[in-house]
Each structure stands twice: as structure tokens, then as C-alpha cells.
Amino acid sequence: MTRRALLIGIGPGGPDQLTVEAVRALNEVDVFLVADKEAEAGRAGTGDLVALREEICRRHITGDGYRIVAVPDPPRDRAPKTDRAYGDEVRDWHAARARAYARVLLEQTGPDDTVGFLVWGDPSLYDSTIRVVERVRETGEVDLDYRVVPGVSSVQALAARYRLVLNRIGSPVTVTTGRRLATDVASGADNLVVMLDGNLACADLPGDAWDIWWGANLGTDGEELVAGPLGEVVDTVRAARARVRASRGWVMDIYLLRRRSPT
Numbered sequence: 001m002t003r004r005a006l007l008i009g010i011g012p013g014g015p016d017q018l019t020v021e022a023v024r025a026l027n028e029v030d031v032f033l034v035a036d037k038e039a040e041a042g043r044a045g046t047g048d049l050v051a052l053r054e055e056i057c058r059r060h061i062t063g064d065g066y067r068i069v070a071v072p073d074p075p076r077d078r079a080p081k082t083d084r085a086y087g088d089e090v091r092d093w094h095a096a097r098a099r100a101y102a103r104v105l106l107e108q109t110g111p112d113d114t115v116g117f118l119v120w121g122d123p124s125l126y127d128s129t130i131r132v133v134e135r136v137r138e139t140g141e142v143d144l145d146y147r148v149v150p151g152v153s154s155v156q157a158l159a160a161r162y163r164l165v166l167n168r169i170g171s172p173v174t175v176t177t178g179r180r181l182a183t184d185v186a187s188g189a190d191n192l193v194v195m196l197d198g199n200l201a202c203a204d205l206p207g208d209a210w211d212i213w214w215g216a217n218l219g220t221d222g223e224e225l226v227a228g229p230l231g232e233v234v235d236t237v238r239a240a241r242a243r244v245r246a247s248r249g250w251v252m253d254i255y256l257l258r259r260r261s262p263t
């Protein structure tokens with residue numbers, strides 16, 4: 001019998017940043033599988049993220065006819081490496097995650113259960129859930145069909161906070177990572193949204209040529225915002241980032257970086 005799964009975009013942390021479709025989908029779920037990243041050494045504080053997801057369930061699900069099962073996340077080597085080694089390592093990690101999910105699906109859910117995956121932000125952007133669920137299907141161990149419910153991405157949350165249109169008129173916006181920033185800028189990108197940047201890669205760019213709109217833990221109690229000419233505010237961003245991490249135990253930040261037009 002085919003198990004049914006719903007991959008539900010739950011927005012970037014704010015319990016009100018879910019769509020009506022997402023709330024309806026949440027109410028169809030019998031068992032939520034939630035990756036428990038705290039199982040990974042050195043990732044303390046991410047228990048707060050599990051708590052945020054639980055709060056979203058409490059607030060939006062009518063009744064208590066659902067279970068939450070934490071799936072320990074396989075360990076991952078996060079040391080800097082070449083792009084190819086990084087790609088291989090992420091693929092191996094997806095395979096290990098798929099095995100962990102397949103095991104939990106078989107051992108802790110029934111064939112009639114609707115299984116839910118709470119996906120941070122939107123499932124289409126820098127998230128492995130779709131790939132991992134595809135890999136679970138490839139294992140052939142679990143017969144699984146699934147639907148994707150879109151969510152508000154942190155990209156949209158950032159734009160809304162600053163009342164920004166991300167693209168300049170008729171021009172593109174590059175969505176990239178801290179790891180790729182230098183390469184993308186060298187290739188000519190001049191209007192970029194940067195995610196997954198634990199090292200504030202923008203600090204290496206000429207501070208007088210760029211403006212930044214930065215936000216951390218958007219939509220949550222610990223939200224912080226800093227914007228201005230890069231060179232003038234980069235230290236403030238660094239301090240705000242450290243402050244968020246110290247108070248919440250975790251920090252997720254994103255920024256728009258735009259090269260100044262010549263005056």
C-alpha cells in the first residue's frame with residue numbers, strides 16, 4: 001500500500017507566516033517526521049528550532065490527533081572543501097538521511113498514515129527534503145507518494161521587511177550562498193540575495209561599492225535587521241549576528257547585496 005506524504009513549506013520561523021493551503025495540509029497529517037539536528041555534534045541550540053516547529057503545529061492544528069517523530073540527523077562534515085568534495089559530501093548525507101527516514105517510516109508509521117514533513121521556508125530553495133524523499137522512493141523499501149505545499153521563503157521575508165523589490169527594473173537577481181558569493185560577483189552579478197553564509201562572505205568585498213540589507217531569524221522573536229553601505233555596517237552586522245546566536249543558540253541570516261550605481 002502506498003503511504004502518502006505532504007512536504008509542507010512552513011515559512012521561515014514566524015508562526016503566522018504559513019499559507020492557508022499549508023494550514024489545511026498540516027491538518028491532514030497523522031505523523032510528522034522532524035529532523036533532529038541536535039543529534040549532530042556541535043549543533044546545540046537547534047532544539048529551539050524543533051520547538052518552533054512544535055509551536056507551529058500547536059497553533060495551526062485542530063485537535064491533537066497527530067504524532068511528532070524526531071529523526072536523528074546523520075552527522076555531517078561541515079569543514080571547508082572544494083565545490084566537488086562539498087557536492088559529494090552533500091549527496092552522501094542525503095543518502096544517509098534517506099536511509100534514516102525509510103527506517104522510521106517502516107518502523108514508526110502505518111501504511112494508512114499521512115506523513116508530514118515540515119519544511120523550513122519553501123521546499124524549492126536550498127532545502128533537501130524533496131531530494132531526500134525522492135531517494136527514499138528510490139530505495140524501494142517504502143512505497144511513498146507525495147505532494148509539495150509551497151511556503152513563504154526567507155527571501156520573501158527579507159524583501160517584505162525592507163519593503164524591497166529584489167530586482168532592479170528589467171534586471172536579474174542572483175540567489176546564491178556565502179560559499180559562492182565571490183565567484184558570482186567575479187562573474188558579474190551585482191544584485192544578489194545571499195543565504196547559508198555562516199562566515200559573512202560579503203566582508204571581503206569592497207565596502208564602498210556595495211549596499212547591504214541584512215536580516216537574521218526573520219519572523220521570530222529574535223529578529224535583527226541591519227542595512228546600509230556595506231563598509232559602514234559590516235561590523236554592526238557581525239555584532240548583531242553574534243548577539244542573535246548568543247541569545248537564541250542559533251542564527252539564520254540572509255541579505256541582499258547590491259552594487260552601488262556609479263554617481
Ligand SMILES: C[S@@+](CC[C@H](N)C(=O)[O-])C[C@H]1O[C@@H](n2cnc3c(N)ncnc32)[C@H](O)[C@@H]1O
Pocket residue numbers: 012013119120121122123124125126127152153154155194195196197215216217218219220252253254
Ligand atoms: C537550509 S536554507 C533553507 C531556506 C528555506 N528553504 C527558505 O525558503 O528560506 C537555510 C538558510 O535560509 C535562510 N533563512 C532561513 N530562515 C531564515 C530566517 N528566519 N531569517 C533569515 N534567514 C533565514 C538563511 O540564509 C539560512 O542559512
